[in-house]
Amino acid sequence: xxxxxxxxxxxxxxxxxxxxxxxxxxxxxxxxxxxxxxxxxxxxxxxxxxxxxxxxxxxxxxxxxxxxxxxxxxxxxxxxxxxxxxxxxxxxxxxxxxxxxxxxxxxxxxxxxxxxxxxxxxxxxxxxxxxxxxxxxxxxxxxxxxxxxxxxxxxxxxxxxxxxxxxxxxxxxxxxxxxxxxxxxxxxxxxxxxxxxxxxxxxxxxxxxxxxxxxxxxxxxxxxxxxxxxxxxxxxxxxxxxxxxxxxxxxxxxxxxxxxxxxxxxxxxxxxxxxxxxxxxxxxxxxxxxxxxxxxxxxxxxxxxxxxxxxxxxxxxxxxxxxxxxxxxxxxxxxxxxxxxxxxxxxxxxxxxxxxxxxxxxxxxxxxxxxxxxxxxxxxxxxxxxxxxxxxxxxxxxxxxxxxxxxxxxxxxxxxxxxxxxxxxxxxxxxxxxxxxxxxxxxxxxxxxxxxxxxxxxxxxxxxxxxxxxxxxxxxxxxxxxxxxxxxxxxxxxxxx
Amino acid sequence: xxxxxxxxxxxxxxxxxxxxxxxxxxxxxxxxxxxxxxxxxxxxxxxxxxxxxxxxxxxxxxxxxxxxxxxxxxxxxxxxxxxxxxxxxxxxxxxxxxxxxxxxxxxxxxxxxxxxxxxxxxxxxxxxxxxxxxxxxxxxxxxxxxxxxxxxxxxxxxxxxxxxxxxxxxxxxxxxxxxxxxxxxxxxxxxxxxxxxxxxxxxxxxxxxxxxxxxxxxxxxxxxxxxxxxxxxxxxxxxxxxxxxxxxxxxxxxxxxxxxxxxxxxxxxxxxxxxxxxxxxxxxxxxxxxxxxxxxxxxxxxxxxxxxxxxx
Numbered sequence: 001x002x003x004x005x006x007x008x009x010x011x012x013x014x015x016x017x018x019x020x021x022x023x024x025x026x027x028x029x030x031x032x033x034x035x036x037x038x039x040x041x042x043x044x045x046x047x048x049x050x051x052x053x054x055x056x057x058x059x060x061x062x063x064x065x066x067x068x069x070x071x072x073x074x075x076x077x078x079x080x081x082x083x084x085x086x087x088x089x090x091x092x093x094x095x096x097x098x099x100x101x102x103x104x105x106x107x108x109x110x111x112x113x114x115x116x117x118x119x120x121x122x123x124x125x126x127x128x129x130x131x132x133x134x135x136x137x138x139x140x141x142x143x144x145x146x147x148x149x150x151x152x153x154x155x156x157x158x159x160x161x162x163x164x165x166x167x168x169x170x171x172x173x174x175x176x177x178x179x180x181x182x183x184x185x186x187x188x189x190x191x192x193x194x195x196x197x198x199x200x201x202x203x204x205x206x207x208x209x210x211x212x213x214x215x216x217x218x219x220x221x222x223x224x225x226x227x228x229x230x231x232x233x234x235x236x237x238x239x240x241x242x243x244x245x246x247x248x249x250x251x252x253x254x255x256x257x258x259x260x261x262x263x264x265x266x267x268x269x270x271x272x273x274x275x276x277x278x279x280x281x282x283x284x285x286x287x288x289x290x291x292x293x294x295x296x297x298x299x300x301x302x303x304x305x306x307x308x309x310x311x312x313x314x315x316x317x318x319x320x321x322x323x324x325x326x327x328x329x330x331x332x333x334x335x336x337x338x339x340x341x342x343x344x345x346x347x348x349x350x351x352x353x354x355x356x357x358x359x360x361x362x363x364x365x366x367x368x369x370x371x372x373x374x375x376x377x378x379x380x381x382x383x384x385x386x387x388x389x390x391x392x393x394x395x396x397x398x399x400x401x402x403x404x405x406x407x408x409x410x411x412x413x414x415x416x417x418x419x420x421x422x423x424x425x426x427x428x429x430x431x432x433x434x435x436x437x438x439x440x441x442x443x444x445x446x447x448x449x450x451x452x453x454x455x456x457x458x459x460x461x462x463x464x465x466x467x468x469x470x471x472x473x474x475x476x477x478x479x480x481x482x483x484x485x486x487x488x489x490x491x492x493x494x495x496x497x
Numbered sequence: 498x499x500x501x502x503x504x505x506x507x508x509x510x511x512x513x514x515x516x517x518x519x520x521x522x523x524x525x526x527x528x529x530x531x532x533x534x535x536x537x538x539x540x541x542x543x544x545x546x547x548x549x550x551x552x553x554x555x556x557x558x559x560x561x562x563x564x565x566x567x568x569x570x571x572x573x574x575x576x577x578x579x580x581x582x583x584x585x586x587x588x589x590x591x592x593x594x595x596x597x598x599x600x601x602x603x604x605x606x607x608x609x610x611x612x613x614x615x616x617x618x619x620x621x622x623x624x625x626x627x628x629x630x631x632x633x634x635x636x637x638x639x640x641x642x643x644x645x646x647x648x649x650x651x652x653x654x655x656x657x658x659x660x661x662x663x664x665x666x667x668x669x670x671x672x673x674x675x676x677x678x679x680x681x682x683x684x685x686x687x688x689x690x691x692x693x694x695x696x697x698x699x700x701x702x703x704x705x706x707x708x709x710x711x712x713x714x715x716x717x718x719x720x721x722x723x724x725x726x727x728x729x730x731x732x733x734x735x736x737x738x739x740x741x742x743x744x745x746x747x748x749x750x751x752x753x754x755x756x757x758x759x760x761x762x763x764x765x766x767x768x769x770x771x772x773x774x775x776x777x778x779x780x781x782x783x784x785x786x787x788x789x790x791x792x793x794x795x796x797x798x799x800x801x802x803x804x805x806x807x808x809x
Contacts, residue, residue, distance in 0.1 A: 092746035112750040121748045137748060319626070401602070434576055437602050 002026055003070070012069050012085075017043075020063035021107070024070060030111040032071040036063050040101035055099035057134070061090060064124035064136045067107040072120050072140060075111065079279050084148050088119070088141035095134050103128045116269065116299045117276020118142050142276075146172065162493035166352070166485045169204065169362040171302050171339050172281055174260060176234050176362075177202030178478060180352070181304075181341060183366030184238025184262060185312070185460070187211030187446040191376035192221045194369060196228025197474040199235050206262060209239040211443055213429055215252035222256040234259045236283075240313075241266025242400065242432040247274075254278035262304055262364075265313065265400065266435075272299040283341065287315030287323070292332045292340075302339045304364055305329050309345025311367050311462035313402045314395075326358055333359030347464045349484020356494055367462035368481075372474045378452030382471055384409070384459050390466040396458075399423075399437045407459045411445060415458075420445075499795065502663035503686030506610065506631055507589060508563055510534030513676075513791050514633075516614075516667060516690030517567020517591050518641070518773070520544055520760050521701055524552045526787070528559030529698035533788040538565040538591055543758055546577040553585045563588045565612070570595025583607040591633065594642060601628055614667070614688075616644025618655040625662050632659070633688050636668030640691050640729050640775035643668075643719065649682065656683030671777040673797025680798065689790075691775035697786045702765045705772055708733075712778035721757060724749040728757050731772035 003024035009015055025033040038055060045053035065087060073080040099105060109124040119139060126134035169179035182198040184190055184206035195205030207221050218237065225235045237253045239246065242265050250271055253261060255278075263271055264285030275282040276299070283302040284295030292303045306315055307325025316322050325344040333340050342355035343364035355363050369375060370385050388407045396415045398404040406412050414420045420440035430436075431443050442458065449457025472480075501512045513535035515522060519542020527537030539556060541549045549566065556564050566587050568578055571594050579600060582590055589610040592600065597613045604611050610630040615621050621632045634655045636648030648668040656664055666684035670676050671692040679687050693699060695709045708731050716732040720739040723746070730736060735756075742751065762770045785793075 091748070094745065112748050121750060123748070123751065135745065137746065434579075434599060434603065437606075 008070060011073050012066060014066060018062075019066070020059060021067050021070065024067070027071055027074060030071070032067055032107075032109050034063075034067040034070070034107045034109070036105040036107070038099070038101055038103050038105065042101065045101050053101050055101075055103070055105070057093065057095045060095070060099065060105070060126055060134050061093055061136050061138070063105065064107050064109055064126060064134075065122075065138055065140070068109040068111065068120075068122040068124060068138070069140065071109060071111055072114070072142070075114060076117065076142070077277065079277070082145055082279065084143050084145055086141045086143065087138070089139040091137035091139060093134070093136045097131060097133050099126075099128055099133050105133075116272040118299060144172075162495055164486075164489050164493045166482055166489065167356070167494070167496065171260075171361065174234060174281060174301075176204050178482060179356070179362035180204070180478065180481065181236070181262075181343075181362060181364040182206055182369045183310075183343060183364045184208035184210070184236075185366050185370070185377075186238070186240075187443065187450060189370065189375065189377045189381070189450050190238075190366075192224035192228065194372065194375045194474070195221075195235055196225035196233070197372075197374040198369065198478070199225065199229035199233030201475055201478045202233075203478055204234045204236060204260070205229060206236045206238050209237040209249050209253065210243055211431065211446065212249060213245055213431065215245070215248045218249055219252050219256050222253060222258060236260040236262060238262040238264070240264060240400075240432070241268045241271075242435045244430055244433050246271075250274055254280050260301070264304075264306075264315065265402070267294060267298065269298065275299070275301075285315060286332065287328060288320070289328070289331045289335050291315070292336050296336045296338045300338055302341055302361070303332060303336060304341045304343050305332050305360075306364075307342075307344035309463040310343060311405050311465070312460035313398055313400065313404045315402070317402055326354065329355065329358050329360055345463055347467060349481050349486075350488060352481060352485050353488045353494065367465050368468065368477060369474070370461070371468045371471045372477055373471060374474050377450040380452040380454045381450055381457075381459060384454050385461060385465055385468050386471065388461065388465045388468075393461065393463055393465060397439065399439045399442050400432060400435055401437060404460060405463060407461050407465065409457075409459060410455045411458055415440065501685045503631060503665060506663055507536055509536050511791055511795055512686035513794065514538065514565075514665060514686060514688040515693045515787075516639070516688045517541070517565070517593070518690050518694065519567075519569065519758055521694065521699065521773075522567075522690075523700060524555035524559055526693060526696065526699045527552075527564050528556050529696070529787040530693060530791070531556075531560045531562040531564045533786075533791045534562075535787070535791050536563060536565055536589070538567050540567045541572070541578055542569055543572050543574075546574060546581055549578055550581050550585070553581065553587060557585075565589040565591055567591040567593060567614075568597075568600075569593055570597055575600070579603060582609065589630075597624075598627055612665070616646060616651075618651060618658055621655045621664070622658045625659055629662060631663040631665060631685075633665040633667050635688075636666075637729075638669030638776040639667060640694075640717075640778075641773040642726055643729050648679065652679055652682040652684050669775065669777050671775075671780055673794045673801055675777065675780075676794045677798040677801045691777050692781060692790055693787060694774065695778075695781050695784050696790060697784050700761055702762045702767070704765045704767045705762050705770070706784060708767055708772050709774055709778050710782055710784065712774060714776060714779040717774055717776050717778050721752055723747055724752055728771070728773065729775065730757075731774045731778070733770075733772060734768040735771060 021034045048056045069085045106127040112121040114120045124136045169176040181204040186208040190208045195207045198205035260281045262283040281301030284300035285304045286292035308322035339361040341362045342360035392408040423441035445458035449459045503512045511534045515530040517538040517540035519540045522540040527539045530537035591612045593614040612631045613624045614633040624632045634651040637643045652666045663685035665686040666679035667688035719727045757771045
């Protein structure tokens, strides 16, 4: 015997008189075998049926499901105590032969599929001796206890109180005093120093994992950022779905207990599976209602809506016209229940308030954080931001197949003319695999820029970069933004519905 | 010599394409079709990259005419297969079973023509907009994995939507009459699988071939609907098993897709093998050489058109 009744009760939240598994014989791979002993003394035989005591079919189904839930909780691992496992569907149930009092019921339950740590498909067979008595197919829903409380028990619903100061960012268990996420800037523009200092001020710091190839580098950046940020600071990473070493990087971050992951450029099922396993919220990037809904359906904890004024890669591939953040945001908040973060072109406190009024719970800003003392890019890179004029900000084609916004320099001139140097096949790391059209090496171009070669490097920036005119400490920048927002909110409070 | 948009695009004599059949359409069949003036297509299915490479090389030895390779997009090995197709300079690639768009830039750069097989007019239009060179619309009459629309509705409706690229009709076509019907509906070319399955040059087991010849419209059935990817094949013990399972409202995970992907069935154990086959099998009663099949269609269609115009 592998588990006795007491051990079973420690795993699944059942007890007599509603425990229908007495022992577990084995768990091997995706199959669990368990037993239930019946006796004529069991009270239900008195009523099922009068004069014909046989085991009620529904209780056999319950027994199969309970046995399956032992297996599923083992699969989920440590975090299973934070989850409710609920019946979602009995797909089919066949009762071939009756089970009589005194029979020893054998359950053989197989987990056929477990998706996004949310939905588990099971098939169960029931035997007495060698005789097959019953066959059940059923689906179990896995839900976070907190989420259950909020959704079904009216948990945390707060009344709408007019806000006269900038409200904090609250998403699930995440809490940040200031509803600003510093956008992840690849390659290596936002690393531990920027992210750590942003988090220290009560906003959310994001380390850009895109372009990294070594999970060790990412781990070290996260550790260093945490050191700066302190206990309460929220540190996340940002990563493109098309990254070749995607899973290794995501895993590395999760092992470092990252607070959140923002994922864009290519949907991935696996990240939601891992997010469920490590209990890390995943934020999905979206530039349309369609993509936002997909992110929500896949299990995103928040949607980051990014409009056309953002810097770097823009989520508007060929055939998808550029749209402003505010316009997409208004549509998205109507269509999804998941919290929405606004991104792209947000420059000052006025912009932040505008986004919150439109229904965002927070904003993501990147370009402004380049012009900070703590930003991890080279001084030359920051200087280009200060010097940029409105007419210097252009849209280029990126080899990842998306448009990108950058500041004009000799390299950009070449890209625009289609004369950028082709990637050196010997040095190609295959960072994004087959997606890359190899018109030039964006990894190399971005890395050069952030190291200070602003002639041959590529400098991504948002459309408002020309308004940036000084380099300040992160603390001052955040204070300035909060003060501006609070000024406005004092006169016209924010109503959160 | 017949000239349509598709013969000009592919530099072939007749607008007839042999549909890619996983593992079944190998170098023997593909080269026979190409040599007969149509376009032979190697079906890569879920086979290895080594297999594909060998078949491409053999095909090149057996014919100097153009030929194609069909790729199934669910195959996780597709990136490997694409590399081989590019390296071997295969003139045209057909795609099925999933989204082919990520392949487009790579094939374009290598100057390989792309012809996706789709089962909806909307997707055909999307393929045109994304740069496909032609498109195959396949009705549910076809064998193997099938869509939900019929050839007679897909062809004219898609034709109306396409602006420039040629349209190839597939699903249920096997002789001069069915081919002519598709040309009248607006197709620039036709694709046939089952007809070539029962050709002399096809390397499947004789028993499988006989089953195709003996099949009627009644015993060519659809199984595995519950998986969301229904498959059409000839009724046998395997399909009965699948039907029995279907009665239990099973999960899609309960069927092993690889057991239902096509094969040449070298053992001849046709009871337990998936005899993938289109509905047109009911109209096919003898094996013929690929040359006979193609020429009969081309000759026959001229006659049919003459006959019809007399009556009308």
